[in-house]
Amino acid sequence: MEYANLRRQAASLKRSLFDQGYLDEQFCQVEDLQDEASPNFAEEVVSLFFKDSARLVANIEQAMEKYPGDFNRWDAHMQQLKGSCFSIGASKMSNECTSFRNSCAEENAEGCRRSFQKVKREHAILRQKLESYFQLLRQAGPARTATRSGGK
Amino acid sequence: MASNAQGSHMKALLVEDAAVETLFHSAILHMFHCETTVAKTGKEAVDLFLEGKKFDIVLCEKEMPVMNGLEAVEKIRAIGETDVKIVGVSVDCNAMEAFMSAGADVFVPKPITLDVLSAIIQEIINKKNNAMV
Numbered sequence: 001m002e003y004a005n006l007r008r009q010a011a012s013l014k015r016s017l018f019d020q021g022y023l024d025e026q027f028c029q030v031e032d033l034q035d036e037a038s039p040n041f042a043e044e045v046v047s048l049f050f051k052d053s054a055r056l057v058a059n060i061e062q063a064m065e066k067y068p069g070d071f072n073r074w075d076a077h078m079q080q081l082k083g084s085c086f087s088i089g090a091s092k093m094s095n096e097c098t099s100f101r102n103s104c105a106e107e108n109a110e111g112c113r114r115s116f117q118k119v120k121r122e123h124a125i126l127r128q129k130l131e132s133y134f135q136l137l138r139q140a141g142p143a144r145t146a147t148r149s150g151g152k
Numbered sequence: 153m154a155s156n157a158q159g160s161h162m163k164a165l166l167v168e169d170a171a172v173e174t175l176f177h178s179a180i181l182h183m184f185h186c187e188t189t190v191a192k193t194g195k196e197a198v199d200l201f202l203e204g205k206k207f208d209i210v211l212c213e214k215e216m217p218v219m220n221g222l223e224a225v226e227k228i229r230a231i232g233e234t235d236v237k238i239v240g241v242s243v244d245c246n247a248m249e250a251f252m253s254a255g256a257d258v259f260v261p262k263p264i265t266l267d268v269l270s271a272i273i274q275e276i277i278n279k280k281n282n283a284m285v
Contacts, residue, residue, distance in 0.1 A: 033180065044175070083170055087262070087263050
């Protein structure tokens with residue numbers, strides 16, 4: 001059945017996201033909040049995450065250009081992004097956010113620039129992978145309970 | 153987990169400016185049948201209390217514009233709101249001491265999990281039930 005196949009592909013993709021460290025247990029917490037009233041809650045949160053994080057990344061980029069050496073400002077912006085990463089379980093991204101913040105604490109501008117490039121890269125990769133995941137789920141349709149086939 | 157708090161109908165104040173976290177934490181509170189109000193700054197939170205609004209639990213982020221969470225917690229306690237359970241939250245694990253000094257009851261590092269919030273909410277329910285006896 002096409003539905004079963006798509007569901008299997010989605011499950012496999014999700015497993016690989018965990019295995020490769022892109023996501024952590026927190027993502028399961030987000031999915032656990034789905035119910036009949038909010039069947040697409042996880043996709044809504046993730047969609048909001050990518051919309052909001054794009055804005056936060058732009059803010060950080062602007063801050064780094066406009067306020068060179070203002071590590072407190074850079075750190076404050078990155079803290080916001082890190083919080084959002086934590087909320088959805090974006091593990092690799094939040095690790096890079098932490099690296100950036102460590103560089104800020106050390107007042108290491110070059111370290112900040114390197115970490116920031118990694119944050120942007122992980123952001124793009126995660127976006128692509130989660131878009132694929134949710135596309136598979138949408139194609140599969142709502143979860144169905146197993147039913148017996150055949151006659152009496 | 154949530155079944156322990158079913159029927160609690162608690163009033164929660166979520167003090168948070170980040171959109172993703174607001175959506176996520178609101179959903180968790182909803183799962184525990186909390187009627188949730190959102191304040192995007194510490195000042196909005198304090199103003200709600202000054203208007204006479206009552207809450208059973210406050211989840212308060214540390215870093216916010218206009219007035220941060222620490223200042224908000226101090227002001228909420230200063231106006232006599234000593235019963236409300238205030239939970240300080242932050243990505244910074246080092247924020248615990250600052251929150252406790254400000255008057256929070258407990259600090260939870262982000263991300264808040266269902267298990268952790270369930271335990272806190274159950275404690276509030278038990279306290280309310282004991283107070284009614």
